[in-house]
Amino acid sequence: MTVSPPSAAQTAGPTGDPTVPGYDAVLLAGFGGPEGPDDVMPFLRNVTRGRGIPDERLVEVSHHYQALGGRSPINEQNRNLQAALQAELDVPVLWGNRNWAPYLADVVGQAHTDGQVRLLGVATSAYSSYSSCRQYREDFGMALHSTDLVGRVRIDKVRPYFDRPGFRAPFVDGTAAAIASARAAGVAVPELQIVFTTHSIPTTMADTSGSAELGDHGSGGAYVAQHLAVAAAVIDEVAARVGEVPAWQLAYQSRSGPPSVPWLEPDVNDVITALAQAGTRGVIVVPIGFVSDHVEVIWDLDREAADTAQAAGLFFARVGTPGTDPRFVAELVALIRERLAGPDGSAGGLAGAIRRPDFCASRCCVNARVTRPTTAAVDSAADWQGLDVDGERLAASGIPGVCATSP
């Protein structure tokens, strides 16, 4: 079926003009996770459909989920975040996922039935990159496409919020507390190292994260720059509180993909091993790439990285993620309220050009492998032009049955 390309006004939805303020509901967009052992393989196939992830990797990851009882805590964490946001907001707060029920398409269809046609999306991911930002905008586009609601429902998105102090505050608290517990365990600050972590992504995805127009592309792109900025800001705030702080670096975790494809390095486990060899006595791992303690955190860090540290004889502490910390919830509420009042009404966040616009720039975080309809960017209408969603253009890119939002 060929998608009839909507005009810019149609993509903007019932209000016609994407700069007209006002939303009928907030739509929290999550990654999704399995709820029981039988869900694990179907969930992993949803995540990796058409992405060239080797089968051995899927089997290995399925063991992590099975060892945790066949379920991820992520859906419950997102339900809790939904409830915490709802407690502060008058508009309804809906929740849907990319990879598991409740699927975004079903939630958007229900919203339309309920008369909610102007939705403000909030992704459970703080940074710019294809996986962490644009793919959520594609999820919105695919949800509109598969429910036949293109031009009848509008879905905008709150910009990446990595730079906001309420996102950082829980990491600052946790890092200061971890330094205190290391000292109590007899490891002095100069013997400690702070390792900030985030999800590794292919280097090509990193290099094209953010927008060429905004000067983001090349050498790790907006994705790496944003993490380095957050890490530096956390360190400054910890230093203001505790004085002397350990040396720090940024490392990556949870790599998938075949070894032939370069992903961001170094891996957190390699960093820990090398630090031990260089005489470091303790590591504090701070997962600034994640908003809740889901499987990438509790398996890849609390099990694997902790084991690596233990084998090397190091003190190890892993700092908690924002979750439903009141400061994080308040920060999201502030971002949502600003958008309810109108776009670009906000200040705050880290200084300079690093702040993201409310509507993503042209071709922001574009993925060369596939073109899907998006929402919430200045060029979203153009993303639909000539797009044959089930047919040739996507088949040529090797992605069959592209409407994966609701299998």
Ligand SMILES: CC1=C(CCC(=O)O)c2cc3nc(cc4[nH]c(cc5[nH]c(cc1n2)c(C)c5CCC(=O)O)c(CCC(=O)O)c4C)C(CCC(=O)O)=C3C
């Ligand atoms: C940037 C990023 C974030 C952070 C931003 C965000 O939160 O969105 C993130 C989060 C998450 N990733 C998660 C799980 C998985 N990610 C995978 C695979 C991949 N992740 C990627 C990137 C990211 N992932 C990429 C480039 C791939 C390769 C395949 C592809 O190009 O898409 C795979 C496949 C198996 C494997 O290889 O590990 C799984 C199971 C879970 C859920 C955990 C739970 O269930 O509790 C969460 C929150």
Ligand SMILES: [Fe+2]
């Ligand atoms: Fe992932």
